[in-house]
Amino acid sequence: MHSIMIICPDHSPLKESEKWLSRYGFQVNTSNSLEQANKYYELTEFHLLLIDQEAIEHLNSTQLSNTQSSNTQLPSTPRRIVLDTKPSLSTGVNCMAQGAVYYLPLPTDSETLLKHVVNVLEQNNEPSSTTTSQPSSTNTTKEETLTLGAQGSGIIGQSPLMQDLFSDMRKIAGTDVTVLIRGESGTGKELVAKALHNLSQRHHHPIISVNCAAIPENLIESELFGHEKGAFTGANTSHDGLIYAADKGTLFLDEIGELPLEAQARLLRVLQEGEIRRVGATHSTKVNIRLITATHRDLIAMVKQGLFREDLYYRLYVMELLLPPLRDRGDDISMLAQILLEKACQKHNKSIYRYNRAFDKAIRSHHWPGNVRELENAIERAVILSPPERVEAANLKLASQQGMSNTIKDSLTSEANTFAGSTLDDYFKHFVLTHQHKMTETQLAHSLGISRKSLWERRQKLAIPKKVTTEK
Template identity: 80%
Template sequence: MHNIMIICPDQSPLKESEKWLSRYGFHVNTSATIEQANRYYEWSEFHLLLIDQDSIASLENASSLLPSHLRRIVLDARPSLSTGVDSMAQGAIYYLPLPTDSETVLKHVVNALEQHDDTPQTDEATPSQQSDEDAFTLGTASSGIIGQCAPMQALFSDMRKIAGTDVTVLIRGESGTGKELVAKALHNLSHRHNQPIISVNCAAIPDNLIESELFGHEKGAFTGASTSHDGLIYAADKGTLFLDEIGELPLEAQARLLRVLQEGEIRKVGATQSTKVNIRLVTATHRDLIAMVRQGLFREDLYYRLYVMELLLPPLRDRGDDISVLSQMLLEKACQKHKRPIYHYNRAFDKAIRSHHWPGNVRELENAIERAVILSPPERVEAANLKLASHQSSTQQGTATLTQQGKTFTGTTLDDYLKYFVQTHQSTMTETQLAQSLGISRKSLWERRQKLEIAKK
């Protein structure tokens, strides 16, 4: 049987948890204050602590009064991003709003107990263990990647297991899910964290320059090469190289990258001698590399070199309560960016966000919240200013028909036309020509490709 301590004032909504947690088979004790719990109980008897933020808000050294080994969930009747970050930094596994329904609390209680051995530990821990835990905790703001849902916890578990190795990692997930954040977190958890991490977006570099950018070139290797250039792989020596959108890497560059992985050396464009490098390679893609292998667009031997360890990022729509936590953080960030007072994260705003499908994932969420901050009045952030409903209703309107080069286009938005135009012309036009024809920059075209998932032929 698991022993749970609840610390909360008598009038707290958390007080009700004692009854139904007991019904589920937990042995529950309650205390009004931390001092009372210290006086009457031995902390070593408990597996988990549920604590009302009001019980510790007035205590300057509340964290020091609680044993470091005891896992805890903090619940707050006035939740805020800053309090949540502080609570997680001080050892809380979860930070939840009050009042909270019994099903939500039960789910987090079970998750917290399953994350560790059921046997209570002593307060003693080695200095190295304490410093490692304090320095970088996945799922908190300090790690750069936030998440408490089950898919994210599974991801964090895998990350902890592989971070200390030099194994090659392939990160897969939809566009906008935060693949680069995962790569940086892996680097920060690794023994290479004091060395550089070099991030390269393979889709953002023109095909004729990618080899020079990655592998370097000698002076005079091609027209315009007036000086020698070391390349980004060499810059990542002894550190981590992150290749985002690896599926966009040209076949010639794929062959060179394969040699780096097999031999641990690079040869500059135009050079006769190779240079040894020691890198940890992390790659990412939203594309189906196996399908690309079948189509001859990706080298099979390179695929199996990259597919040593795979990390899967869940889409935002599958992350449950994480959506609200991320939204609160992004709302505060947008307010600070645009020098607005910090808006209260209200229920209507949250409901609008939770009801949207978010095909663009976290990137789309961040843009929508920034839009709402800019358009809302000073006293209140308004859900209507997310502009989500108008976007959804536009897809229900009558379609417009447009004929070009003998083909008929049927769609409702500019994005529909852009996707049609690129897919129709990409076999006969370069990326630069496509961008010029559409009246946008090459970078904007690449961003639209990612957002609309328009694969290159």
């Protein structure tokens, strides 16, 4: 039976949860304050703490007023959910940074609270079979990474879309199944891969991350699978390869859609036979890896175009995780912005700026086609350019992007008038060929009112060559 401690004043709406949690089979104890809870109970013996933020504020004010230091403090274990009758973004960020798994408003309906309670207790159950024989330092790291959504986990978010993602990740992580991560550029696919590794039984072995788009095509087989001495010009020594380096751990292949067909065939053999053969070798070597891949491309469309092996696709598509774009994550945008603001201030040795309403309004009104990566860069710009007393929204430099967007829209209107009477495909082809040398794929798609996936598909259909852009 799971035991829960509820810490709240008598007048708190949280007090009512004692009755219905008990009816669901939980062993529930209550305390009016953190001081009382520490005095009469050993809090580390509970599986979960439900704490009213008012109790935390009372503790802080008591410690500040006392001339002598107090031994009462928030425990690092067990895990806790903080609930607040006056919820605010800054309080929520502070609670998460101090180790809370969830920060919820009060009152919260019983169904919502029960869902979050069960999620936390499921997290508590997962590491028990995998960390028993590990040193205590490893256990601590494992425990921190399990708190998905909190700052220490590397993946921050409390929106429903992210909670659904975290729920799927917890179910998948304990297995060795191959995972395909899909999402727009800049959404954090590598962070998800690392979190899956840290949650898995392989966490004490390495995770090797490879960006398939960053390795020249003529070298990628050698880099991944290794080569024998003399296998090709310049191969002066033998080389194990990155897959071998990931043995007993996790191999993360980012931008898997950029992998050449020859390398795809070799990778298929690794998945089917559990072995690799170096370039130029006559024998194979057994490897034991967990494969995680990621892409922003439509692999099914690539299969139809003959650019991606169908048999490999179905080997990769065992489990799929979809990362939501930043624009769909609601209040997560503000939470991330505040954390990134503090990070940028520390990086550039500046006093921590106060996160103000005008700054938040500018951030929330932007579309963020580059997602979290674009947000991080914009905030760093603002920190560098703003005066010491205040971070200014204008220094995000988002207005210039809006100006460029307006210019593009004017160009679209003008060209549409010029092409009146022509087919839509004619106009589409003309616009892409005219503008692709000065616009990224994201900007092209946004200007045409379509997704990057649709732009790629139309390129294939109309045989429009793709020039090299400066997109990163």
